[in-house]
Amino acid sequence: MPKILLVEDNEMNRDMLGRRLLRRGYSMCFAVDGPVGVAMAASEKPDLILMDIALGEMDGWEATRRIKANPEIAGIPIIALTAHALATDLAKSIEAGCADFDTKPINLPRLLEKIKACLDPSLSANC
């Protein structure tokens, strides 16, 4: 099954989303902040990254930019997760190199659709 890296600093959110995705058969790995996320993207080589944006010092956009700057892992699709459904957040995420964008609280069926689309390049030109 595809491996997903979840970069999320809130323990509860990590636990919640992680367990629900595990239940659906994905193999999961977790990073607690931006730098760890960038390092794990390189070491774990996941198939997809779920990136929280509000991460403290290094935010999700910056982490995304760093991952995209590394040619070895630049191809991994990243889905940005933010609490705000702001147009500027969307624009910033696309600018940073995210393949998709979703808002919290997580609507799981919707997120699963997006994850599927990103994992299957035939479904979407974005990924």
Next chain:
Amino acid sequence: MAWHLKNSLSLVYLVVDWFIPSWIKQDIDLAPRARMFVISHLFGPFLGHPITISLLVIDPDPIPHVPILGFSILAFWLFPMALRLTGHYHALALLSVQNLTFATLWGCFFYGGVSSPFMPWLLMVPLLAFYYLGAAFRFRIAVIGILCVNLLGFYAAYALNGGFPFHVRMSDIVGVGMISIFCASIYVSLMAVYYANIVASESDMQREVHRHRITLAELREAKDAAEQANTAKSEFLAKMSHELRTPLNAVIGYSELLLEDAELSGRGEEIADLEKINRAGMHLLSLLTDVLDLSKIEAGKTELYSEPFELPAFIDDVAYTCRPVLAKNANQLIIHQGPGLGTVTCDMTKLRQAVINLLSNAGKFTSNGRITLESKLEDGATGRWFTISVADTGIGIREADLPQLFQNFSQVNSGIAQEFGGTGLGLAVSRKLCRLMGGDITVESEFGNGACFTIRLPTRPPTVATAATEPGETEAASMTGNRPAVPVIDNELAAPCSDDQPGSVLVVGANGALSVEVVELLRRENLAVIAVASVDDALAQARIARPHAVLLGKIDTPNNNFDFLKAFANAVDPKPMPRLVSIRTNKSDAWIGGVDKTLDASGNDPQQIAHDLLAIISGNG
């Protein structure tokens, strides 16, 4: 007694002001001098003529010097009229000084020489000159010059004549002398009283000005404090709702997790309870989102993100999203898509929010009924519009409740909130969002027979960019589709405009909801409305769009308003300048000098403001 005096004084002022040109009346320094000038010229000859008449009686040979004196005094009566006709105040004042000097010395020369009883009138010359002309250096020199030339003339006449001609004996002009001294005293006294009045009223005015300055400073402080408090409120709400979201996410997320567990292991009772927790969490979340939306709209911090999208696909998508809500009360959804629907450009997320709100309201208040989602195009005078209407066959709304429908927390009664749920903010937020996008939501309803809500929006965003770039370019750009759209800050909302419209208005700086509504009303009157938030945008638009009128709302000019207006006048070249209209929404707003008209909008009535503005544009204001 005081009342009579005041009344007769105001009558005198009425007469006096008739002679004074309006430009002098507006000059706070010159106006009292000009009034003094007119008063002394109207009443002065009444005090001069008794002397002439007495001389005619006592002088056995009065021709020609007494009639000359008489004409000279008569001439004073011509001065007020000359002022009204020519407006050359300073020249007339100097001429009057000359005339008085001449009349005095002429009288002295023929009746008594240097010991003439008319000599005191000469003292009045510099006094009056000072009253009329002020203390400016050039006028002082001119007055002294006049006096010197006349006295030289007086001496020359004396020398050439070999003395003063004695027409009557000094003892015969004692009576005339008494009259002369008496009249001169009255004249000086009147002038002195008038002057004292001016000084007193000026110091009154200064005290008043001082008081106003203090009030103004206090008001400004209060306004700043209020604005700070408002910003703090918005920040607090934004922060609070963010802080509340995190635990709420946990409530919703874990209840969903447990729901999944319960469904997998088939524990039916738990499922119902967990669904309750989940629903309550969702409700709280929607309330939180609405409050945040509302506070953002009210703080003017809502961003619009306009992008082109296919309207039919959008409608299908929204309908699909809402299917569960509509199915809950066994309602049937009917979708009508009008002909020619294609790409429209607006903030899709905001529009979706509004349409979903209308659909879920319809679903909430209708059972076993029909909900019709209809979309169509409309050609308005100001371009193309599209409408999305949601009609239901539900409980309907009482006519009396319609006006409050779009207010915050306005579910028509609290029983409804208990029975149907909802925050009472949805319609308020939806309408505000639609207005931000340059449109509106309207409602028609008959109690008991359902309701129909209609969203009406322009098919292309009323962006500032439309006018700032070539029209062709913008059109091409919006047709190419999926490019990142230009974010439009809500303050900058404007309407599409074209050249063949009856008038165009540039709205500078939004006064909160007031300007938004005014913009909407003006656009309904077929006016092209361009709204900008910043001074720079206003200057750019003035150059390009050549508006007929400029409506100045609240602007944060780096300099003062006058500098802004000067820059504005320079920006519009060639002329004509558009009509400048400022709006004062409350008494504490500063007056802006140099505008053509200031609308008093303290009633906060957008209809009235729009009406007044239309009158000004059409030239009747």
